[in-house]
Amino acid sequence: MPVHDIASTALTRRALFRHSALLAGGAALASLPFGRQLLAHDVAENWPNVAAMANRYVSERKLANLLLTFGWRQEDHAHTVGGGNLSLAKPGAVDENSLYRIYSMSKPITGMATMILIDEGKLGLDQPVAEILPAFRDMRVLVDPAGDLQDTVPADRPITIRQLLTHTAGLGYQIISKGPLQAAYNEQGLVGGRVSRMPIPGFPVVTPAPGLAAWADRLAELPLMYQPATKWSYSCSIDLLGRVIEVVSGMEFEAFLKKRIFDPCGMTSTWMQVPASEAHRLTDNIGVLGGNVFPLDPAANSIYLDAPEVPAGGGGLVSSPKDYDRFLRMLLGYGRIDGKFVMSEEAVRVGVSDLIPATVDLTGSWLEGEGHGAGGRSKGATFGWGGAAGTLASVDFDLNLRSCLWTQYMPSEAYPIRDEFIAAMDADLAAMRAKKKKAA
Structure with a gap:
């Protein structure tokens, strides 16, 4: 089944990293000493904005x-607002059991699966x-990331697991790469997430590689965008970890x-x-274009009802x-x-920490001033990431808070x-503080 990808319109700096505001919002939420008690009530009444x-x-x-969902410490269920x-x-209310393309x-999740194997000594950070996938032993690097695929130099160092976890291996991405490399990703079927069964005007029809093993082998044949461990660049590295x-x-x-x-x-x-x-x-995934909405991936005919190649x-x-x-909650x-260890x-602690190699220069990158752990953004006591269809998730270990935003539309920067959300939360917090001060 062909895969049509509009994620390139969604995965800009704003779309990817605006979820940092959600992490900041968690800090604001817990700044009130009575915040946890409020979550035990009807959250919508206490958070009107x-x-x-x-x-x-x-x-x-x-x-x-x-x-939106908020959960404290090891509370069994998160509390919600919105719907x-x-x-x-057609009608049919969403709830905590509704299904979303994340x-x-x-x-x-893939990052923590990798950390499990590292912890067990089956992988090294x-x-x-190349010790696991020999095809990646002698990689070449483009002189110009958007240039001719034949204009390359040898990689200065090997790709490592740490680099894959943190998008510092120099790999490209179908939704990020430009020029001949992007065309090669499309030709070789090096796709990530799926979008729709329907053709999408302006986007190429891409036939995915026949399985994860073939996907990894084809990836190894293409040059890197950057020398390993020198630059942060959003990439297909987490997909490659699936094959590892x-x-x-x-x-x-x-x-x-x-x-x-x-x-x-x-x-x-949770499934593929x-x-x-x-x-x-x-849920339906909707497209937003020029302020108009249209069914992008209707649930009844969703590509996620098909097995992924x-x-x-x-x-x-x-x-x-x-x-x-x-x-x-496990993190x-x-x-x-629930009294059981899923991972150590x-x-x-290692997986949610900043794992970016010391040799990487973040100047001018999307992560300048930030950190990256095992598949997610790491800053201070927070760890989390967002999805191309508007979803967000984070944990704050200092505040013992877990929070998510759930919706389905593309591109996520359309709204x-x-x-x-952060402005509304700030307004509600200000009102709560004023009320508490008045009552004192």
């Missing part, structure tokens, strides 16, 4: 749904990838995720392919608010949930939802 923002987008039919329907076309929110996990574990990638993360975390609604029996829970660890998963909150418990405390 946040609720109004969510309700406005839904009532004006700009979106089918907008749902809406699975589709603009796209790049898949990356922290600074191990050369397969080889090292001896299991198919998604089977490893299920056995080592999904099952022990109690994540019963939505089972037919669960399709009724899937390439199981993409960087952008291929569908999940539910309840499931992803359990993943965040917030330093690997422990040390593996979590200023993330900025508006």
Whole structure:
């Protein structure tokens, strides 16, 4: 089945990193000493501006749904504000069990799966990838990242697991690369997340590589954009880690995720392919163009009802608010949930820390002044990432807070939802502080 990718319009600096505001919002939320008690009540009543923002987008039919979740410490369930329907076309309310395309929110899951193998001694954080995938032994590097594929020089150093985890291996990306390299990614079917069964005007029809092993082999034949461990550049490196996990574990990638993360975390609604029996829970993904909305990937005919040709660890998963909150809860418990260890405390601490190699110059990059861990942004006590269809997720270890934003539209920069969310939260917090001061 052809894959049509409009993510290149969504994955700009603003779309990728505006989720930092969500992390900052978590800090603001917990700054009130009575914040946790408020979450035990009807959250919408206590956060009227946040609720109004969510309700406005839904009532004006700009979106089918907008749902926010907040959870403290090891509380069993996150609390919600907002809502809406699975589709603009028909009723059916969203809730914590609704299914969303999480796209790049898949990356922290793949990153933590990698950390499990590192913790068990089956991988080394600074191990050369060529020791696992020999095709990556003698890589070439483009002289000009957008230039002729034959104009290359040898790589100065090997690609390592650390570099793959942090987008510093020098690899390209179908949604980031330019010129001949991007054309080669399309020709070789080096795709990440899927978008729609329907043709999308202005975007090439790309036939995916026939499986993850072939995907990795084809990737190894193409030059790098940059010398390894010299530059941060958003890449397909987390997808490549899926193949590394397969080889090292001896299991198919998604089977490893299920056995080592999904099952022990109690994540019963996270897949690369939505089972037919669960399709009724899937949201529509809508496109936004010139202020007009249209069905981009209707649930009833979603490409996520098909098995993926390439199981993409960087952008291929569908999940539910309840499931992803359990993943965040496990991280917030330093690997422990419901009295069981899914991964070690040390593996979590290392995975959420800044792992960018010291040789990388971040000047002028998207991550200047920031850090990056195992598949997600790392800054201070926070770790998280966002998805191309508007979803966001983070944990704050100092505040013991886990938070997510759930919706489905592309490109995610079509609406200023993330900025508006922070402004609404600030307004509600100011009102709460004023009320508390008046009552004192």
